[in-house]
Amino acid sequence: MxxxxxxxxxxxxxxxxxxxxxxxxxxxxxxxxxxxxxxxxxxxxxxxxxxxxxxxxxxxxxxxxxxxxxxxxxxxxxxxxxxxxxxxxxxxxxxxxxxxxxxxxxxxxxxxxxxxxxxxxxxxxxxxxxxxxxxxxxxxxxxxxxxxxxxxxxxxxxxxEPYRANVIKLATNYMLMTAVETMGEAAAMTAKYGIEPGDFLDIITHSVFAAPAYQGYAPAMAKRDYDNPEGFKLKLGAKDMDLALAAARAENMAMPVGAAVRERLSEALAAGEGELDLSALAEVSRRHGHLD
Amino acid sequence: MxxxxxxxxxxxxxxxxxxxxxxxxxxxxxxxxxxxxxxxxxxxxxxxxxxxxxxxxxxxxxxxxxxxxxxxxxxxxxxxxxxxxxxxxxxxxxxxxxxxxxxxxxxxxxxxxxxxxxxxxxxxxxxxxxxxxxxxxxxxxxxxxxxxxxxxxxxxxxxxEPYRANVIKLATNYMLMTAVETMGEAAAMTAKYGIEPGDFLDIITHSVFAAPAYQGYAPAMAKRDYDNPEGFKLKLGAKDMDLALAAARAENMAMPVGAAVRERLSEALAAGEGELDLSALAEVSRRHGHLD
Amino acid sequence: MxxxxxxxxxxxxxxxxxxxxxxxxxxxxxxxxxxxxxxxxxxxxxxxxxxxxxxxxxxxxxxxxxxxxxxxxxxxxxxxxxxxxxxxxxxxxxxxxxxxxxxxxxxxxxxxxxxxxxxxxxxxxxxxxxxxxxxxxxxxxxxxxxxxxxxxxxxxxxxxEPYRANVIKLATNYMLMTAVETMGEAAAMTAKYGIEPGDFLDIITHSVFAAPAYQGYAPAMAKRDYDNPEGFKLKLGAKDMDLALAAARAENMAMPVGAAVRERLSEALAAGEGELDLSALAEVSRRHGHLD
Amino acid sequence: MxxxxxxxxxxxxxxxxxxxxxxxxxxxxxxxxxxxxxxxxxxxxxxxxxxxxxxxxxxxxxxxxxxxxxxxxxxxxxxxxxxxxxxxxxxxxxxxxxxxxxxxxxxxxxxxxxxxxxxxxxxxxxxxxxxxxxxxxxxxxxxxxxxxxxxxxxxxxxxxEPYRANVIKLATNYMLMTAVETMGEAAAMTAKYGIEPGDFLDIITHSVFAAPAYQGYAPAMAKRDYDNPEGFKLKLGAKDMDLALAAARAENMAMPVGAAVRERLSEALAAGEGELDLSALAEVSRRHGHLD
Incomplete structure (x- = not known):
């Protein structure tokens, strides 16, 4: 072939x-x-x-x-x-x-x-x-x-119809972006109470959230090392989120959680983290927590 | 013992x-x-x-x-x-x-x-x-x-310190509520494009989101059968979300995605879905999509 | 008497x-x-x-x-x-x-x-x-x-029934908090394009938004001087917002915009701005814009 | 001339x-x-x-x-x-x-x-x-x-520079959309407690919110009559909001409140209210309150 x-x-x-x-x-x-x-x-x-x-x-x-x-x-x-x-x-x-x-x-x-x-x-x-x-x-x-x-x-x-596969892909990436953002928010929240992010992430990615969407991003969050050439660049995540929200908007489908996540991606981009792995979203939450 | x-x-x-x-x-x-x-x-x-x-x-x-x-x-x-x-x-x-x-x-x-x-x-x-x-x-x-x-x-x-376990539990449930809400939003968005929720949910829960947080709620969403005595009652999910947000608020930790999810839980409660399984959150998104 | x-x-x-x-x-x-x-x-x-x-x-x-x-x-x-x-x-x-x-x-x-x-x-x-x-x-x-x-x-x-007056008061303060937050967001957004906040605020508070809710807070935003003993302390604004959201929640009334504003108030509190005038909310947006 | x-x-x-x-x-x-x-x-x-x-x-x-x-x-x-x-x-x-x-x-x-x-x-x-x-x-x-x-x-x-006037216009309309949405949320919330929207709107538009942004839209909300050929069509409001959010996004400026408002506009559009006056946003909140 x-x-x-x-x-x-x-x-x-x-x-x-x-x-x-x-x-x-x-x-x-x-x-x-x-x-x-x-x-x-x-x-x-x-x-x-x-x-x-x-x-x-x-x-x-x-x-x-x-x-x-x-x-x-x-x-x-x-x-x-x-x-x-x-x-x-x-x-x-x-x-x-x-x-x-x-x-x-x-x-x-x-x-x-x-x-x-x-x-x-x-x-x-x-x-x-x-x-x-x-x-x-x-x-x-x-x-x-x-x-x-x-x-x-x-x-x-x-x-x-070919576009259907694209809708599924965009919806999946919308979920992925939200999953990673949520994991970052939760890790920062627990860190405010003195819990090491790595300890928290270890528990959840080996139990309720034992799936690639989480396991693929938790280690970088735990180490706070987001420079991964084989990762998913945060700026591409923002682009995909825009496509997902555009697909929703074309159907007047409200996606309030997605919209909130998109603004967090803007925060990361504003902080110059667009070239880093998507897991760098955790840094947005850490800054909100004044954790450093 | x-x-x-x-x-x-x-x-x-x-x-x-x-x-x-x-x-x-x-x-x-x-x-x-x-x-x-x-x-x-x-x-x-x-x-x-x-x-x-x-x-x-x-x-x-x-x-x-x-x-x-x-x-x-x-x-x-x-x-x-x-x-x-x-x-x-x-x-x-x-x-x-x-x-x-x-x-x-x-x-x-x-x-x-x-x-x-x-x-x-x-x-x-x-x-x-x-x-x-x-x-x-x-x-x-x-x-x-x-x-x-x-x-x-x-x-x-x-x-x-005992409270640490509770912080972890609340952070995990915050993530769970968001995961289920997100899955519902994504399923409704793809449904607007003619994709059967069950087909979409089947793909994601066997790939990127192959974890209990998703697999435990997707089947009920696919069947739209939320009457599960062994499930997690939506109103208890709302209660846990309030506890998680209160824990965040006590530390002035902004959780914008969690806040957005909490409002969706209110929508479900207002629709009388509090006694149903948490997966009934999907119905909120379906109503937003005027899918019925 | x-x-x-x-x-x-x-x-x-x-x-x-x-x-x-x-x-x-x-x-x-x-x-x-x-x-x-x-x-x-x-x-x-x-x-x-x-x-x-x-x-x-x-x-x-x-x-x-x-x-x-x-x-x-x-x-x-x-x-x-x-x-x-x-x-x-x-x-x-x-x-x-x-x-x-x-x-x-x-x-x-x-x-x-x-x-x-x-x-x-x-x-x-x-x-x-x-x-x-x-x-x-x-x-x-x-x-x-x-x-x-x-x-x-x-x-x-x-x-x-006495509580009715309180509901009205809380709803009004919810609107006030949102108005001030929105004014801060808009001022920071225009500032990203090189427009002096004072110039922008001058236009809007003398036209479309010529009301106390805006005119009472714009001058402090323009001068970035939030130390006003006769002002409305930001932490009290957060408290009122909690009361408004609690009143909404008791009726399962979703208030997504209010929820988003509440998280911004958390950001200001986390930055130690609780004792300042409510107009200090503008600093949250300025930080998001990396304007300093 | x-x-x-x-x-x-x-x-x-x-x-x-x-x-x-x-x-x-x-x-x-x-x-x-x-x-x-x-x-x-x-x-x-x-x-x-x-x-x-x-x-x-x-x-x-x-x-x-x-x-x-x-x-x-x-x-x-x-x-x-x-x-x-x-x-x-x-x-x-x-x-x-x-x-x-x-x-x-x-x-x-x-x-x-x-x-x-x-x-x-x-x-x-x-x-x-x-x-x-x-x-x-x-x-x-x-x-x-x-x-x-x-x-x-x-x-x-x-x-x-000409674009500066457009930035100001878009920021103002972003504020307007949020003001109208907020007024609708507050009116629905008070209505849940038995207060006539007209009574509530009368108070606020003659006191804290005595400005065109509110006074221009409150009467239609009070009467629930949104068919105003001289009004501001809701769908044009959504368009302006998109332009404002695009201007913010081009500068990576997070606008979480604006993003939340945009999703409410989607809800109104999904309900077929795009050709109505912007004040029809109040109906979104009324539906959330199951007020009819």
Whole structure:
């Protein structure tokens, strides 16, 4: 199976590596071409343009945001370059509006598009343990499945309209942001009573909150070491929260807790913590507690 | 080992049953005496007054709230009735102020008090899988440990001052309330886009949020069946949230997300959902989404 | 007309002074007796106990909070000491529960009680420009009216059940706290764009927001000088907000905006600004904006 | 003085009428041409295109939003059509980003642009009592001043960079939205205690909150009659709130109270109240109180 892979960021790179390691015929492209070198070394082919990845069975895009995807599609005639049987699998986190627009454009061009956003951070991607939410035509998902199964632990089908997978992804990230914020608030509150954050976090992440959403962020909070290149950058969390709130707002769906969490993300950004791991949200609560 | 057990509510009853089943010599008391019958049938002794449970190695109180504890202690001379070696193990969820007051009173009377609140719902109590957070003198905790080990999966020591265990319990319940509210908001938001709540909840509780805080409430949300006698009553969740916010407020610790969640609990209470399981919070979000 | 006046705080003192200046026969009492001296100098009589103020036509209480009122009433047999025709006019800000309890106790004792909380700060009290919300039996309000008219610009009748006046007072203070917080947020937001807070506040308080709630706090915000002995202490604002939220909660009435404002008050208290004027809330927003 | 006037909406129409009545030489344009008829009848000239309004001393734009302004400017070559001495006075509520972009484009084209958003509703515009916040070059403001003085009660200069006036306008509208929401919450809370909303609103709008922000919306709340063609449509309030929050977010300025208010606006929109006057926000609180 021939796979095109566009976008070699923190999560895209290990995903592509896993495809190469599984002996798929992978062609890669990235805006900063130097990111391609390790993949080429592992056996991938490097394309000169995004369109060079389009003549394949499965074309995966894993770009930073709506704008990055839109500009790659528009500037490089990506949809036109796709083969009639190529399935475009957009695995990035994009807005609901963007997902709908992509589905429309592909349909008008007679091409095939599915959304397949991933749940998990870079380390999970590296371990090929991602949860992948897919939506689009069943046949298209099936054609992409060998690639998806290689990158993830489980594929969750979410219906025939691609945007549905994106809604689920955004709702999940909204929950994640709230979980991490809440854990930070609770750790600071207990710290006001003299309890070591590490002790508190140890209890909850081994009992009521023994799940990746908490276990993936508690150790950094306990150590107060938020400089994690394989983490989930706080500023990207804020971006995802904006997309989730925009999806809610488009339906006039009030999300008061989400709105409160978004303001805390602003506080962290104002403090210059946007490049740190999302767990740095705990520092906002610590400052509120005047704990240092 | 002789155990006194005061308070046979939804969680207290299975805890006491497990002690009886483990062949401890258990004496029970409950304000509504009829709750004692099943325990007596299983082998427990019924006391006429709370003080009748006090002549023992470990006296466990599991009363509904601060007021219930205070009135039992005051009206029945409970502290005075304790033996010199009796350890009073308060396993109920009480306020930080109440825990401090209890510790003071016992100390002044030359008696021994520890806090040992539990994490878990009635079904977890029945399965003896509770997580028990303990704080107080090490020796006292050790004396109570055979009983604690019988009722719980794990005992988490949290320091020598009893109120610390209560702070941890309240912070955990604050997180739980927020987790359930968030899950409800996210399920309603995705439902606005045509996704079945059960499908969404299935994905998240088997991936990023695969923890009791979510798995224990998602099925009821999916089925929209909140009438669960072994559940966690929403009105008790609101009470715990008030205790958590009071603990934060006593330290001038801002908890904006908790405050937002508390208002949602008010919405559910206003809709007459206080007696339902906490998962009924999802109905608040559904109403906001005009989903019915 | 003989008037008893109990409680000579920041607002009580100028109110009592205005009564003395209007030639009423005024007897005063205050826990810290030294506060009575200026009143005595102006012509008032000083009582040794609160009960010494009770043999009068109109007995005004202006105590700090529920507890202060309850303890004066309980310790000094205040209700019993009232004459059969004495009208107890409670002008302090107390909880709805306290107001109801007071009305009950007076009724049981065959005495007369009305609530008459005031809208306005110490400077307004000094100028006898208070707005006074009254509730209770019409005849009782009429008997107290000469005194009320002397202290205030306008008396607003609010029904026959005393607690109603307190509900209105608490709702008004909730709005006030929110108005001041909002003004602080907006001033900080415009300051991020280089606009002097004084310039912004000048525009709004002379146009859309030309009302005491804003004009009374904007100058201090503009000068960032919050040390105002005649102001409204921020910590008392937090206390009033708690009473307002408690009144809402007792009816399961969600107040999400009020809840958010309460957390900002916590931030100010945590920063040690509780003794400053309420306008110091603006500093919370300035810190969020990293404006210094 | 020759004036071009583009955009005859609910506020633009009375503004233009006042200019015509003051004997300025006014040329008008509106997308729906029928809106021009009353102006023409009063003495204005109707232009066939927006550019037909550009050959004048003062060209006023009063379009619905950023997009409307951008499309009129782009499609009709509006900036190019302006005379060298024409001052473009944008009086509409636009985003900070839009205001900055407009200033840039005019500067590049050697043309003159100022921002002059207005505070006030249609009835205030009709009475020529608007408060007008202006920012831009002093000389340009002075050239426009005769027109501004005709339409408003007062002109507030806010510096030389046009976007500053827009920031002030957005911050003011953020405060307005919060004021109206707060008034609705307070009225519902007092109503839970049996107080007629009209009675409560009467007290506060004649005392602590005696300002247009409250007095302009309280009567509709008291009557629960929100169908006001000269009012401020709730959906436009939500739009302005989004612009204010976007301006805050661009500076990472947390606005938790504003965020909470925005969610209430969503509730009103979800209930189909977007076309009603902003005072309909009170119905959200009434529903929370189950008052009907």
């Amino acid at each position: 021939k796979i095109g892979f566009i976008g070699l960021g923190a999560i895209g790179t290990p995903m592509a590596q896993n495809l190469v390691a599984a002996d798929f015929d992978v062609t890669v492209w990235n805006r900063s071409a130097d990111k391609c070198a390790p993949l080429v070394e592992a056996g991938a082919t490097q394309a000169d343009t995004p369109a060079g990845c389009a003549a394949c069975d499965v074309m995966i895009t894993m770009l930073a945001d709506d704008d990055a995807l839109a500009s790659v599609v528009a500037e490089h005639g990506l949809i036109e370059a796709m083969g009639d049987d190529t399935v475009h699998v957009n695995m990035a986190t994009v807005s609901v509006a963007c997902a709908r627009d992509m589905a429309d454009r592909h349909e008008k061009a007679g091409k095939t598009y599915i959304s397949a956003p991933v749940l998990g951070r870079p380390d999970i991607a590296k371990a090929a343990k991602l949860n992948i939410v897919t939506a689009g035509a069943d046949a298209a998902i099936e054609r992409a499945r060998p690639a998806l199964d290689t990158m993830g632990a489980k594929v969750w089908p979410a219906g025939s | 002789k155990i006194g057990f005061i308070g046979l509510g939804a969680i207290g009853t299975p805890m006491a049953q497990n002690l009886v089943a483990a062949d401890f010599d258990v004496t029970v008391w409950n304000r509504s005496a009829d709750k004692c019958a099943p325990l007596v049938e299983a082998g427990a002794t019924q006391a006429d007054t709370p003080a009748g449970c006090a002549a023992c190695d470990v006296m466990i109180t599991m009363l509904a709230d601060d007021d219930a504890l205070a009135s039992v202690v005051a009206e029945h001379g409970l502290i005075e009735a304790m033996g010199d070696d009796t350890v009073h193990v308060n396993m109920a969820t009480v306020s930080v102020a109440c825990a401090r007051d209890m510790a003071d009173r016992h100390e002044k009377a030359g008696k021994t008090y520890i806090s040992a609140p539990v994490l878990g719902r009635p079904d977890i109590a029945k399965a003896a899988k509770l997580n028990i957070v303990t704080a107080g003198a090490d020796a006292a905790i050790e004396r109570a440990r055979p009983a604690l080990d019988t009722m719980g999966a794990k005992v988490w020591p949290a320091g020598s | 003989k008037i008893g006046f109990i409680g000579l705080g920041a607002i009580g003192t100028p109110m009592a002074q205005n009564l003395v200046a209007a030639d009423f026969d005024v007897t005063v009492w205050n826990r810290s007796a030294d506060k009575c001296a200026p009143l005595v100098e102006a012509g008032a009589t000083q009582a040794d106990t609160p009960a010494g103020c009770a043999a009068c036509d109109v007995m005004i209480t202006m105590l700090a909070d529920d507890d202060a009122l309850a303890s004066v009433v309980a310790e000094h047999g205040l209700i019993e000491a009232m004459g059969d025709d004495t009208v107890h006019v409670n002008m302090a800000t107390v909880s709805v529960a306290c107001a109801r309890d007071m009305a009950d106790r007076h009724e049981k004792a065959g005495k007369t009680y009305i609530s008459a909380p005031v809208l306005g700060r110490p400077d307004i009290a000094k100028a006898a420009k208070l707005n006074i919300v009254t509730a209770g039996a019409d005849a009782a309000i009429e008997r107290a009216r000469p005194a009320l008219d002397t202290m205030g610009a306008k008396v607003w009748p609010a029904g026959s | 020759k004036i071009g006037f583009i955009g005859l909406g609910a506020i633009g129409t009375p503004m233009a009428q006042n200019l015509v009545a003051a004997d300025f030489d006014v040329t008008v344009w509106n997308r729906s041409a029928d809106k021009c008829a009353p102006l023409v009848e009063a003495g204005a000239t109707q232009a066939d295109t927006p550019a037909g309004c550009a050959a004048c001393d003062v060209m006023i734009t009063m379009l619905a939003d950023d997009d409307a302004l951008a499309s009129v400017v782009a499609e009709h070559g509006l900036i190019e059509a302006m005379g060298d001495d024409t001052v473009h006075v944008n009086m509409a509520t636009v985003s900070v980003a839009c205001a900055r972009d407009m200033a840039d484009r005019h500067e590049k084209a050697g043309k003159t642009y100022i921002s002059a958003p207005v505070l006030g509703r249609p009835d205030i515009a009709k009475a020529a009592k608007l408060n007008i916040v202006t920012a831009g070059a002093d000389a340009a403001i002075e050239r426009a001043r005769p027109a501004l003085d005709t339409m408003g009660a007062k002109v507030w200069p806010a510096g030389s």
